[in-house]
Amino acid sequence: MLIGRFGRTTQRPYVEGRLVVTVGVQVYQADVSFLVDTGADCTMVGPADLARLAVPLGALPPFSISCGGVGGSCGSCVLRGAIAFADARNLYVYSLPVSIADPAHVPEQMPTLLGRDILHQWGMRYHFGLGLLEFDVHGAKIVPLPPDYQALPGSPEAM
Amino acid sequence: MDAAVDALVSASGKVASGLSEFRRTAGVFSSRSEDLLRKYEKRWVAAFAGKVQADAATLKGLLAKVDRLGLPRGAVMVRFIERETQKLILDADRTVR
Numbered sequence: 001m002l003i004g005r006f007g008r009t010t011q012r013p014y015v016e017g018r019l020v021v022t023v024g025v026q027v028y029q030a031d032v033s034f035l036v037d038t039g040a041d042c043t044m045v046g047p048a049d050l051a052r053l054a055v056p057l058g059a060l061p062p063f064s065i066s067c068g069g070v071g072g073s074c075g076s077c078v079l080r081g082a083i084a085f086a087d088a089r090n091l092y093v094y095s096l097p098v099s100i101a102d103p104a105h106v107p108e109q110m111p112t113l114l115g116r117d118i119l120h121q122w123g124m125r126y127h128f129g130l131g132l133l134e135f136d137v138h139g140a141k142i143v144p145l146p147p148d149y150q151a152l153p154g155s156p157e158a159m
Numbered sequence: 160m161d162a163a164v165d166a167l168v169s170a171s172g173k174v175a176s177g178l179s180e181f182r183r184t185a186g187v188f189s190s191r192s193e194d195l196l197r198k199y200e201k202r203w204v205a206a207f208a209g210k211v212q213a214d215a216a217t218l219k220g221l222l223a224k225v226d227r228l229g230l231p232r233g234a235v236m237v238r239f240i241e242r243e244t245q246k247l248i249l250d251a252d253r254t255v256r
Contacts, residue, residue, distance in 0.1 A: 008192030030233035031181035082163035086175040
C-alpha cells in the first residue's frame with residue numbers, strides 16, 4: 001500500500017515517486033511529488049520537474065500535441081518513461097508514455113500531474129479531514145526490495 | 160526490458176532509499192505551512208535532507224543556487240510558496256513519436 005499526503009500550503013493531494021524518461025539512449029530521472037489528479041487523462045510533467053530532470057529542451061520532440069484545460073490549451077510532447085513508487089517492501093514500476101507540458105506556455109508553478117493512466121489501476125482511500133490518503137496498487141511490475149532495505153525513520157512508509 | 164524500467168529495477172534499493180528521503184523532505188511542505196508562508200511567500204524554495212536549503216525569486220535562480228550548492232537536482236524538492244493556487248484540469252490526445 002502506498003501512502004500519500006496533503007500539502008499544507010496548497011491542501012492538494014500528493015504522492016511521491018521516481019520518474020524516469022528516456023530521450024534516445026539518454027536516461028533522465030528525478031524524484032517527484034505527483035499531484036493526484038483524477039481530472040487528468042494522463043500523467044504530465046510540469047516545468048519545475050522538467051528542469052529538475054535536466055533534459056535539454058533542444059533534445060525534446062516538438063510540443064505539437066494540444067492539451068486542453070479550464071485555463072486554455074498548451075502544447076505538449078510525449079517521451080517514453082517509467083514511474084516507480086515504493087512502500088516498505090516493494091518497488092511498484094509502471095512503464096508508460098509521459099507527457100511533457102511546454103514550459104514556455106504553462107505557469108512554472110504547474111505541478112506534475114499523476115493522471116488516470118495510473119490512477120485507474122489503483123484503489124484509493126481519500127479523506128482530507130482525517131489526513132488519510134492511501135492507495136492499493138495494481139497493474140505494476142512488482143520488484144521486492146533487498147532484505148536489508150529499511151525506510152528512513154520519519155518517512156511515511158516507515159510508520 | 161526498456162531502458163527506463165531497467166534503470167528502476169536494477170537499482171531498486173537505491174530508488175526506494177531515495178524516495179524515502181524525498182518523502183521525509185516532503186514533510187517540510189506538509190507540516191510547516193505558516194512558517195513557510197511567513198518566510199517565503201511568493202518565492203521559490205528548494206528542500207533537501209528534510210530542510211529548506213535555498214530560496215529565490217525565480218525558478219531559474221533557484222536551480223542555479225541548487226547547482227552551486229552541489230545538491231542533486233533530481234533529489235531536491237522544489238516549490239513556489241503561495242496561499243492561492245491555480246486550478247488545473249487536463250485533457251490530452253497523445254501518441255508516442
